[in-house]
Amino acid sequence: MKSYFSHLECTNCGKIYPSTEPIRTCLSCSKVIYARYDLEQAKSEVSKTIFSSRAPNMWRYFELLPVLDNNNIVSLGEGFTPIHKADNLGDNLGLSNLLIKDESFNPTASFKARGMSAAVSKVKEFNIKELTVPSAGNAGGALAAYAAKAGLQSHIFMPQDAPEATQKEVSITNATLNLVDGFINDAGVQSRGLANEKGMFDLSTLQEPYRAEGKKTMGYEIAEQLGWNLPDAIIYPTGGGTGIVGIWKAIKEMEQLGWISGKRPKMFCIQAEGCAPLVQAFNQKSRFAKAWANPKTIAAGMRVPSAIGDYLILDAVYESGGSAITVTDDEMIEYVKKTIAMEGLFLCPEGGATVCASKKLLDLGLINEKDSILLLNTGSGFKYMEVI
Numbered sequence: 001m002k003s004y005f006s007h008l009e010c011t012n013c014g015k016i017y018p019s020t021e022p023i024r025t026c027l028s029c030s031k032v033i034y035a036r037y038d039l040e041q042a043k044s045e046v047s048k049t050i051f052s053s054r055a056p057n058m059w060r061y062f063e064l065l066p067v068l069d070n071n072n073i074v075s076l077g078e079g080f081t082p083i084h085k086a087d088n089l090g091d092n093l094g095l096s097n098l099l100i101k102d103e104s105f106n107p108t109a110s111f112k113a114r115g116m117s118a119a120v121s122k123v124k125e126f127n128i129k130e131l132t133v134p135s136a137g138n139a140g141g142a143l144a145a146y147a148a149k150a151g152l153q154s155h156i157f158m159p160q161d162a163p164e165a166t167q168k169e170v171s172i173t174n175a176t177l178n179l180v181d182g183f184i185n186d187a188g189v190q191s192r193g194l195a196n197e198k199g200m201f202d203l204s205t206l207q208e209p210y211r212a213e214g215k216k217t218m219g220y221e222i223a224e225q226l227g228w229n230l231p232d233a234i235i236y237p238t239g240g241g242t243g244i245v246g247i248w249k250a251i252k253e254m255e256q257l258g259w260i261s262g263k264r265p266k267m268f269c270i271q272a273e274g275c276a277p278l279v280q281a282f283n284q285k286s287r288f289a290k291a292w293a294n295p296k297t298i299a300a301g302m303r304v305p306s307a308i309g310d311y312l313i314l315d316a317v318y319e320s321g322g323s324a325i326t327v328t329d330d331e332m333i334e335y336v337k338k339t340i341a342m343e344g345l346f347l348c349p350e351g352g353a354t355v356c357a358s359k360k361l362l363d364l365g366l367i368n369e370k371d372s373i374l375l376l377n378t379g380s381g382f383k384y385m386e387v388i
């Protein structure tokens, strides 16, 4: 297998960097850097029919991932999660084609595993030995697991109110758990501080190009699992936005590869009422979001007051003709309960937010009864016992 990873490119100013350097953010403008591939060559050499014969994990898309030598892959079996047809729930909500991609099946019970598998593999390829990350919870748990598997040292910075399960999964590994008095952004300052001081590699959301590549595989999977078709809408619970921008990037890559054609899905960005910087920016038709002053929600993954990739998330929403709306914490719990009662799936609160959002979007006329609607359940309800 050969990766077509060719270079890094700034999403803002277009500056190009070699694929062989561990660059994190743009050295000119400090914005987000993306991994780029030689898609022309891949188009002529890689057929989408090869994937069905490969193992059911995200590394089946190795050609479109940034690791050059497959011996460096650090895998716990992440990806290729099921897409459930949620007919009982769909009937109840008035949606005849409701799909739930269930990311709780991932190692460490959240989709953060995808990003960390990609990033830890790449860091191993660079021969870097120590990592730091700020995390609302699940990213820390995932990094601790992948670093353990790779034999690397990791330092996790979490706000004190991070879910107990995520604190425990970090503290029982070899990782160091630093509980921070403040929000995820405060944890970020400490994480990058340690990394800068000690020459470690910091994996803050979208402040390095590799986690988004892992999360992008959700987009490849959605297409492959639906017979190389895409749904009419994708509803995504948004925090730092790696997943929504990753899926959008995957859609563009697959078009360039000639693997999909036709209408792109509308991308819907869902946030909590108590922390909705992107929804506020969307309502103001802005491309950048103002930091949210006092983020408050039980959905730790969405407790992100400001995102470096705000313009990438909002671009995806605007370009796709989607929208951005909020859900309250009570609504999240109500829909977590509804979904387990009707479908047997124990969603995380973030996943519950997408179910509630599908109802709201239907009522608002932003999606239609017969549309195929795909929700991302980004993690397991079992990691949130104290709030459910």
Ligand SMILES: *Cc1c(COP(=O)(O)O)cnc(C)c1O
Residues within 6 Å of the ligand: 110, 112, 138, 139, 205, 237, 238, 239, 240, 241, 242, 243, 244, 300, 301, 302, 348, 350, 351, 378, 379
């Ligand atoms: C991190 C996280 C999110 C938000 O994901 P982003 O891609 O950073 O927007 C949503 N749900 C859960 C469970 C998470 O852990």
Ligand SMILES: [Zn+2]
Residues within 6 Å of the ligand: 010, 011, 012, 013, 014, 015, 026, 027, 028, 029, 030, 031
């Ligand atoms: Zn730049």
